[in-house]
Amino acid sequence: MKIFLRLRNVYHEANLGELEMGTILEFFQAFQYQYMQRAFISAIVIGVVCSIIGVFVLLRRLIFLGQAIAHSAFAGAALAILTGIDPILTIIGFSVVSAVGIGYVNQKKLMNNEVIIGIVFAFFMALAILFIGLHNEYSSDINSILFGNILLVNLADMILLIVFSVVILLLVFAIKKELFFMTFDSQQAQVSGVPVSILSYIFLIAVSLTISVSLKAIGAILVFAMIVTPAAAAYQWTFKINIMILLSTIFGVFSAIFGLFFSYILDLPSGSTIVILITAVFVISFLASPKRRSAKKDQLECPFCKDYLPGPCEECGGDCDLGIPHTHEEERIIISTKNLPEKEPTIHEHMEDVTQ
């Protein structure tokens, strides 16, 4: 409710152009303060590292694994608050343990992936609640870890974030090809000499480190949006992995910077502003996606088999011996109802590749 009131105030202020300029100026003036500089740098670094690692998380379908890691990191943070030890140690410890544990069960095929992730997820959440309960007094630290505040990032946090990000990115780019191969076809990657099991552990550890160091700025609940959403938005635009990585980074950094900007001038929670922005980027990408558009445009109904199938006729450029506009897909030829011949052409059979 408070936020709505605030938003309404801002809206009224915005009507008076001067004041709006004033708030924007205020944002830039704030850069003289170190906390603002740190927030800005952290936002960019998180935008880069989360969105790059996110591409592989998305393609390897590890989205819920990441969610489980984020919540075990929260349990780690709660333990640190309870015991007073350095939170980063317990955060990294908990998230790496859960990631490697799930990875092990997954690799040995002991049970379905979803089962173990569900169990670990709930267990670490229970641990977190237990630690918070044991810590009798209310601590604002818990709030800040759950929801994050990029303006509270201190120098040590920032250096840690930068160092880990550099290491993670070097690691990911070192094994990029192999990760890509494993993502595409893990069994075959193994047969061709890619050390699949070691690399998937390395990757899981990289994901948990990314989450651990981003936790303070974005918060345990929202950190995963920074990993999944930019990558999902980038996925809508391209068929090339390198371009997907690049786009994902651009989206991630864009929403981190503008999220910080809006959260500052509108006085909103930083984590949620960033996540709302990146979600907007995703929605726009999804609606404008060339992949979706092209699929829709080319989708014609076969008048005989009533199958909807995409793809223009790239094999013959639209004129095989059929003599009417049509498309090919897998084993079928698709003719638009507009061009429907008087009777079923004999060539229209459910046969194999027409070019052969």
Next chain:
Amino acid sequence: MSGKSNNVVKEIDTIKETNKPIICLHDVVVAYQSNVAIFDINLDIYRNEFVGICGPNGSGKSTLLKSIIGAVEPLKGSVKILGEEVSKSGNLHGLRKKFGYLPQMSDIDRNFPALVKDVVGMGLYSKIGLFRNLNKSDYEKIRQALEIVELEQYGDRPIGHLSGGQQQKVMIARGIVNNPDILFLDEPTSALDFKVARNIMNLIKKIHDETDLTIILVSHDIDFIKNNCSRALCMNRRIVWDGNPKDREFEQIVNNVFLK
């Protein structure tokens, strides 16, 4: 085993004189937990052979293949490839550079961000190191491999947009782009309809005829094995037949095994 005709024995003898076996299995037993999957496997495969392996479901065809490529560890016995022990070899990684492998068809997401040439390029990853990307000569190899499978104009198209048969041809291109010594095919056409499957099989035959590749094919297509392979194995948890598939006895054995 006694079914080898004199001709075949002679043929195999001449190969033996000129060649050492490229793959050599001795008394191999593979078990999953307490179930013995295959046992009593003694097998020598020579360069440029085209071996077809058939057998009913659960007869251990795929297990045999997996034990050769080192994907499962035998309980007992030794597997040697190019003179090197597979199971104990720390050099499995190095050995695998000499393999090409074509798995069963799998579904590919229509929007997966990979172009056909990227997928073929994966076959070269084991030869280039970390941090490196494919260079110009690699792309030339990719183009040649696509030419062999007759898909040279498809290099820049997303892999998900190709038909099932075309995707499997791309996988063949990936299997051979590395210029391997041995190509393993595990039921490469099981998800495809008959006509497309034949098309793929003929392509494999063509590749075998034009190169000195050793091909080991697991397939249910007994007609194809009979007409094209230089050697057939019939499996029923052990090798029940090993010889020339054109032999009349092969058909009887196959009928026996499949109808039992």
